[in-house]
Amino acid sequence: MALLEVENIHTYYGSIHALKGISITVDKGEIVTLVGANGAGKSTTLNTICGVLKPRHGEIRLNGELLNALKPHEIVAKGISQAPEGRRIFSRLTVMENLEMGAYARSDRREIAKDLERVFAIFPRLKERARQVGGTLSGGEQQMLAIARALMARPRVLLLDEPSMGLAPILVQEIFSVIREINQQGTTILLVEQNVNMALQIAQRGYVLETGRVALQGSAKELRENPRVRAVYLGETLHA
Amino acid sequence: MKLLSVVRAGIRNGLIVGAVAVFIVLIGMVQTFAKRYLVSDLTLSTVILVAFGLAAGALAAQQVSRNTTQLGSKVLAAAVSGLITGVMLALLLLVVSQVPLRDVLVNATPEMVAALSFGLPLSGAALLLIGLSVVMAVLAVLYGLLPSRVRRALLEGIMAVTLIGIFWEAIVGLDVSRLVMKFLGVKAGKVLPLPAGLGLLILVSLVTYVWRAHPQSNVTVRRTGEGLRRYVSLVLIAGALIALPFAVGLFWSQTLTTIGLFTLMGLGLNIVVGMAGLLDLGYVAFYAIGAYAMALFSSPASSLHIGLPFWVALPIALLFAAISGILLGIPVLRLRGDYLAIVTLGFGEIIRILALSDVLKPYIGGPQGIMETPSPFFFGIQMNDPRYLYYLILAACLVVVFLSLRLNDSRIGRAWIAVREDEDVAQAMGINLVAAKLMAFAIGASFAGVGGAIFAARQGAIFPMDFTLFVSINVLCLIIIGGIGSIPGVITGAFFLIGLPEVLREVDEYRILAYGAGLVIMMLVRPEGLIPSARRRLELHEAEDQGELAAYTVS
Numbered sequence: 001m002a003l004l005e006v007e008n009i010h011t012y013y014g015s016i017h018a019l020k021g022i023s024i025t026v027d028k029g030e031i032v033t034l035v036g037a038n039g040a041g042k043s044t045t046l047n048t049i050c051g052v053l054k055p056r057h058g059e060i061r062l063n064g065e066l067l068n069a070l071k072p073h074e075i076v077a078k079g080i081s082q083a084p085e086g087r088r089i090f091s092r093l094t095v096m097e098n099l100e101m102g103a104y105a106r107s108d109r110r111e112i113a114k115d116l117e118r119v120f121a122i123f124p125r126l127k128e129r130a131r132q133v134g135g136t137l138s139g140g141e142q143q144m145l146a147i148a149r150a151l152m153a154r155p156r157v158l159l160l161d162e163p164s165m166g167l168a169p170i171l172v173q174e175i176f177s178v179i180r181e182i183n184q185q186g187t188t189i190l191l192v193e194q195n196v197n198m199a200l201q202i203a204q205r206g207y208v209l210e211t212g213r214v215a216l217q218g219s220a221k222e223l224r225e226n227p228r229v230r231a232v233y234l235g236e237t238l239h240a
Numbered sequence: 241m242k243l244l245s246v247v248r249a250g251i252r253n254g255l256i257v258g259a260v261a262v263f264i265v266l267i268g269m270v271q272t273f274a275k276r277y278l279v280s281d282l283t284l285s286t287v288i289l290v291a292f293g294l295a296a297g298a299l300a301a302q303q304v305s306r307n308t309t310q311l312g313s314k315v316l317a318a319a320v321s322g323l324i325t326g327v328m329l330a331l332l333l334l335v336v337s338q339v340p341l342r343d344v345l346v347n348a349t350p351e352m353v354a355a356l357s358f359g360l361p362l363s364g365a366a367l368l369l370i371g372l373s374v375v376m377a378v379l380a381v382l383y384g385l386l387p388s389r390v391r392r393a394l395l396e397g398i399m400a401v402t403l404i405g406i407f408w409e410a411i412v413g414l415d416v417s418r419l420v421m422k423f424l425g426v427k428a429g430k431v432l433p434l435p436a437g438l439g440l441l442i443l444v445s446l447v448t449y450v451w452r453a454h455p456q457s458n459v460t461v462r463r464t465g466e467g468l469r470r471y472v473s474l475v476l477i478a479g480a481l482i483a484l485p486f487a488v489g490l491f492w493s494q495t496l497t498t499i500g501l502f503t504l505m506g507l508g509l510n511i512v513v514g515m516a517g518l519l520d521l522g523y524v525a526f527y528a529i530g531a532y533a534m535a536l537f538s539s540p541a542s543s544l545h546i547g548l549p550f551w552v553a554l555p556i557a558l559l560f561a562a563i564s565g566i567l568l569g570i571p572v573l574r575l576r577g578d579y580l581a582i583v584t585l586g587f588g589e590i591i592r593i594l595a596l597s598d599v600l601k602p603y604i605g606g607p608q609g610i611m612e613t614p615s616p617f618f619f620g621i622q623m624n625d626p627r628y629l630y631y632l633i634l635a636a637c638l639v640v641v642f643l644s645l646r647l648n649d650s651r652i653g654r655a656w657i658a659v660r661e662d663e664d665v666a667q668a669m670g671i672n673l674v675a676a677k678l679m680a681f682a683i684g685a686s687f688a689g690v691g692g693a694i695f696a697a698r699q700g701a702i703f704p705m706d707f708t709l710f711v712s713i714n715v716l717c718l719i720i721i722g723g724i725g726s727i728p729g730v731i732t733g734a735f736f737l738i739g740l741p742e743v744l745r746e747v748d749e750y751r752i753l754a755y756g757a758g759l760v761i762m763m764l765v766r767p768e769g770l771i772p773s774a775r776r777r778l779e780l781h782e783a784e785d786q787g788e789l790a791a792y793t794v795s
Contacts, residue, residue: 072667073670073672090661097657101669104670
């Protein structure tokens, strides 16, 4: 049984049918990526998993446990946390306070302290800037803080929404290598990306979303080699 | 070309300050203060006229100095600006004295003419106004040339004289000053004597000048002795707070109780607005609910006829307020910012109108309110004297301050901060939005409810008109001016906004105008409030402290 199962979910914004029956699974220890163009439903899928949006049909299960009826804060407590799109760090709080907020749902102080050490080991830059206000960090540092904050919840599944957005290429490299490192330390990751090339390099499996449906799925290698993916998302010319 | 731009700056600033001056004169402020002395022979209305000239000069000089450092151009701009302002005032004087305008401008009275003309014939008075304005404008420029330490010393001297001069009557009226004067065998008049005023100015300026000579050492002294110093100052403050009502007498004790009630409300609203970031403009509703609950349950004359003692009715009032906080909170859970403000504004009005309505008249008395709410008893003493009530309110304030401090550091306090910063992300951190918001509304409301309950017991009778929108605005203003999120700020704000108008009775008419002006000036000069919380200061001034880093972020 997969760790996270999303089965045939339909989500609406008012009368707009945004997700038209999406099914994905994430196994323990994997990096799975959702790729696709703007408006394909990537972030909507993540927000539905988090409970911010409610699916009209379909089921979301974590370790077999149904999450549909839970409130967002309850889903965090179950073990799903996210680094939201656009980073959304608390820009007026310090780095340390941001990280403490990430662990809000937990009460095991000793373990929180351990995770703080772990996060600082992954992101030494954040340790240097622990007492600095979040808004004064650079874009890359803010993204690191957003990921670190989500890690502080010690999630069973970490959701990352467009971590490369708005970052310089060198920083994108850095962020992706950190994501791989976090995964290698044992955290399961569901990654939403527009940078399809990078995403398919670090993920084991992927789903290509198009207008609210899963258009393609398979191992990252298969997707990388798929001519349609190459043409539409990796920028190669299509030979008709 | 350059001369032209200097003159133009002078004219423009002169027109602006002149227009403001004419407005202030026409709303009757100058004649209101004609009978109020700062020091003997110097009325507050003269001070206001002098201030117009100073403002005209300072503003013009400031604008010119952006382009040039030349003293000549500054003086020229200031003089032109002062001239324009003076001419506008003089014209106003001539028009008001010659043309009957009272039908349109109710304040255009002979008193206004008298206040503007210093008892001189018209032409002389007009020239004097112009001359005074020009001279003051130039003096403002010269003041700007002084070394900053001298400027600061002079400014503090002038501020000290102004404060003491304005409050002179109140100060000599205090019980404690009467005792001191009796002991020294001196008598004080209603006005600070001119020589004493000058002496004070020189003394304070000199002390400030010397004091500021070693700002560095000053700081280190404070650091090394911090523990002891803190302890001593706590004891001193406690002693002062306990002795206060008997030192200042009845009138002031009454004022202190009002300040205390607004402090209670301010601390409550500080939780809702300052900590959780929920802008509530109908906060008076909870004050009203607390007051009405107290009156209903404790007054034998109320429709319930039970006449419970104060101490039993108090928790009931608190509970009513807290529940109404939750009831208001539920429908507005999904609203943010402006929308929340509008809905809560409506809620405040609904409660007042309900209290006023015929529907509820059999229960809560409609416009007649509820009478005969008894004062609390404390070990057999009836606390009907404001001095006793002061202690009750002081105790309530201390409890609320303590609770606020604890909440600030608590888990729920952190949840509020997250909600204030970003609701969606707060939720993603595992914070229960519904619980956090309702908790803020309930706790904030219960503080106001306690305030309202004590208010009812103090007044004896309460009426719907005690609970107008203006109370909400007052409370919001005091936390903004004091410093949102800062507990000492709230207390300071209450003293300034509630205490000051009680002393300056003449200002009462201009209270709302002064609030508006005060808010605008605060937002421009010190948006974080008088005593800001550490976080606010960080938010608003980090750009200055961390300019380098900010630049780094941009690149």
